[in-house]
Amino acid sequence: MPEVISSPGELKDRIRELRRTGSSLGFVPTMGALHAGHAALFDSASSENDFVVASIFVNPLQFDRREDLERYPRTMEHDLLVCDQHGVDIVFAPTAAELYPGDQLAFVDVPALTESLCGKFRPGHFRGVATVVLKLLNLVQPDRAYFGEKDAQQLAVIRRMVQDLNVPVAIVPVATVREPDGLALSSRNKHLTFAERGIAPVLSRALQQALELLLNKERSVALIRQSVLPLFAAHPEIRLEYFAITDPNTLEPMEHVDGPALIAGAMWLGSTRLIDNVSFRSERRILWGPSGGPV
Amino acid sequence: MPEVISSPGELKDRIRELRRTGSSLGFVPTMGALHAGHAALFDSASSENDFVVASIFVNPLQFDRREDLERYPRTMEHDLLVCDQHGVDIVFAPTAAELYPGDQLAFVDVPALTESLCGKFRPGHFRGVATVVLKLLNLVQPDRAYFGEKDAQQLAVIRRMVQDLNVPVAIVPVATVREPDGLALSSRNKHLTFAERGIAPVLSRALQQALELLLNKERSVALIRQSVLPLFAAHPEIRLEYFAITDPNTLEPMEHVDGPALIAGAMWLGSTRLIDNVSFRSERRILWGPSGGPV
Numbered sequence: 041m042p043e044v045i046s047s048p049g050e051l052k053d054r055i056r057e058l059r060r061t062g063s064s065l066g067f068v069p070t071m072g073a074l075h076a077g078h079a080a081l082f083d084s085a086s087s088e089n090d091f092v093v094a095s096i097f098v099n100p101l102q103f104d105r106r107e108d109l110e111r112y113p114r115t116m117e118h119d120l121l122v123c124d125q126h127g128v129d130i131v132f133a134p135t136a137a138e139l140y141p142g143d144q145l146a147f148v149d150v151p152a153l154t155e156s157l158c159g160k161f162r163p164g165h166f167r168g169v170a171t172v173v174l175k176l177l178n179l180v181q182p183d184r185a186y187f188g189e190k191d192a193q194q195l196a197v198i199r200r201m202v203q204d205l206n207v208p209v210a211i212v213p214v215a216t217v218r219e220p221d222g223l224a225l226s227s228r229n230k231h232l233t234f235a236e237r238g239i240a241p242v243l244s245r246a247l248q249q250a251l252e253l254l255l256n257k258e259r260s261v262a263l264i265r266q267s268v269l270p271l272f273a274a275h276p277e278i279r280l281e282y283f284a285i286t287d288p289n290t291l292e293p294m295e296h297v298d299g300p301a302l303i304a305g306a307m308w309l310g311s312t313r314l315i316d317n318v319s320f321r322s323e324r325r326i327l328w329g330p331s332g333g334p335v
Numbered sequence: 336m337p338e339v340i341s342s343p344g345e346l347k348d349r350i351r352e353l354r355r356t357g358s359s360l361g362f363v364p365t366m367g368a369l370h371a372g373h374a375a376l377f378d379s380a381s382s383e384n385d386f387v388v389a390s391i392f393v394n395p396l397q398f399d400r401r402e403d404l405e406r407y408p409r410t411m412e413h414d415l416l417v418c419d420q421h422g423v424d425i426v427f428a429p430t431a432a433e434l435y436p437g438d439q440l441a442f443v444d445v446p447a448l449t450e451s452l453c454g455k456f457r458p459g460h461f462r463g464v465a466t467v468v469l470k471l472l473n474l475v476q477p478d479r480a481y482f483g484e485k486d487a488q489q490l491a492v493i494r495r496m497v498q499d500l501n502v503p504v505a506i507v508p509v510a511t512v513r514e515p516d517g518l519a520l521s522s523r524n525k526h527l528t529f530a531e532r533g534i535a536p537v538l539s540r541a542l543q544q545a546l547e548l549l550l551n552k553e554r555s556v557a558l559i560r561q562s563v564l565p566l567f568a569a570h571p572e573i574r575l576e577y578f579a580i581t582d583p584n585t586l587e588p589m590e591h592v593d594g595p596a597l598i599a600g601a602m603w604l605g606s607t608r609l610i611d612n613v614s615f616r617s618e619r620r621i622l623w624g625p626s627g628g629p630v
Contacts, residue, residue, distance in 0.1 A: 048501065052503070143447075144499050145446075145499055146443060146444070146445045146495055146498075146499035147444055147445075148442070149442055151442070152438075153440060170441075171500070175499075175500055181503065200440050200441055203437075204439050204470075205443070206343065206473040
């Protein structure tokens with residue numbers, strides 16, 4: 041089983057020891073409730089580094105709704121097994137009081153990237169994400185840190201933060217892992233009722249359909265949306281938050297797709313919010329096969 | 336003469352080499368136009384570390400007035416001599432294009448500490464300071480970084496940023512260096528006319544008088560201000576920006592001094608802005624002697 045450390049000071053001592061041996065270090069920050077998507081992050085990290093540190097911390101700073109924070113799944117025993125099976129050497133699992141011993145007064149933000157897509161609907165969320173990730177990167181000081189492509193806006197924010205603030209770490213994106221019917225894995229999928237679970241793949245199907253249109257040379261975002269939105273409208277249970285096609289770096293909405301694009305959506309099913317995205321890189325690729333993984 | 340490096344990539348390679356030898360590293364960020372105050376920072380850094388890196392970079396991000404940026408003194412040849420005489424091994428002097436190769440979209444801020452004192456009059460200034468200091472700390476990765484007490488709010492912001500973001504560096508404050516008549520050394524003193532230079536020590540005398548009152552058990556900030564403000568009013572050339580007594584950590588204004596306090600002021604003489612401060616720590620001390628240094 042991995043070594044579990046909760047004290048930031050103890051973590052730093054332990055990392056200093058590892059560093060002395062010249063070992064390379066991979067880092068995977070998580071909020072626990074681990075699934076095969078996290079396992080893919082751990083697998084990438086352990087194949088590319090001598091040591092792997094994962095953090096498990098449900099970060100209060102990034103929750104815009106108290107209810108979401110309170111009901112976020114906590115499954116530590118299961119999580120440690122997943123870590124063990126996927127090459128994680130050290131699990132850093134601080135309490136909120138250990139990571140935020142006083143009022144948090146310093147923040148990192150990338151305002152230009154956090155006002156669109158999810159950021160528009162979750163004020164303060166990405167500031168909370170960027171701030172905790174920078175804290176964790178400073179504590180762990182890894183060579184490489186791994187983030188899932190499922191959280192596309194988070195990945196864009198972290199990449200830009202690291203680039204603009206000269207943080208000495210390589211950010212490694214890892215492909216989204218999906219259920220056989222296309223639903224992107226997410227810790228929040230646990231909250232879906234049986235009926236909602238049946239409807240949930242509409243989001244990935246809509247993204248897939250938009251991608252097909254782009255691959256078939258449709259370039260008008262208005263026409264693509266017109267073709268895709270009825271998929272959501274067919275299910276009164278769905279409350280669509282956004283369905284957007286944006287520049288993958290600036291996250292600015294496109295009207296006409298003339299280069300790489302990020303196709304992203306967010307929708308509510310009952311009290312559960314689901315997000316997903318696919319990238320259009322002007323080349324044909326099959327998104328996922330019967331196994332649920334990318335093929 | 337110190338080694339001069341302008342490329343961030345070259346700096347990182349050079350630091351990696353130094354690190355391999357197990358050397359400790361002190362860092363002094365400056366905007367150049369070096370004077371004896373900077374020399375004191377270098378002296379502290381070189382007495383406590385194996386190697387000293389100084390940066391010389393007039394940071395556009397922290398100037399709220401274009402005119403101030405443009406006329407900020409640039410004296411590189413002289414600066415390198417000062418560095419040489421005070422134990423600096425490496426001078427990092429990037430161009431703005433090297434340190435900000437694209438649009439800077441990521442920022443660090445400590446809003447709770449930047450809305451009072453100077454921050455109130457210089458919107459965006461401390462966000463620019465915190466952001467560039469974090470960039471430089473990430474590039475240099477020093478064990479210790481040295482900051483002058485003259486810029487008290489800057490010091491408070493940097494300390495809080497380092498603490499809240501778990502930046503792996505020790506922040507070392509260094510006492511303000513003064514002219515024999517009490518004027519705090521500043522690169523901006525160069526801009527003063529002969530007449531303005533004669534009036535400039537009013538700021539430090541006012542701070543000193545406020546400190547004397549506190550040491551003599553006066554506790555009412557209103558009464559202290561009432562006693563001190565006429566010193567400024569006696570000179571129509573002075574435009575007082577603020578004269579405040581605050582909590583030294585939160586920088587919140589005090590009405591009644593019941594613990595340590597920061598006494599800080601900012602004033603304009605013609606087109607030059609001067610700042611200064613002294614700390615009240617509930618104990619008697621002489622602030623400066625005939626030599627101009629703390630005694």
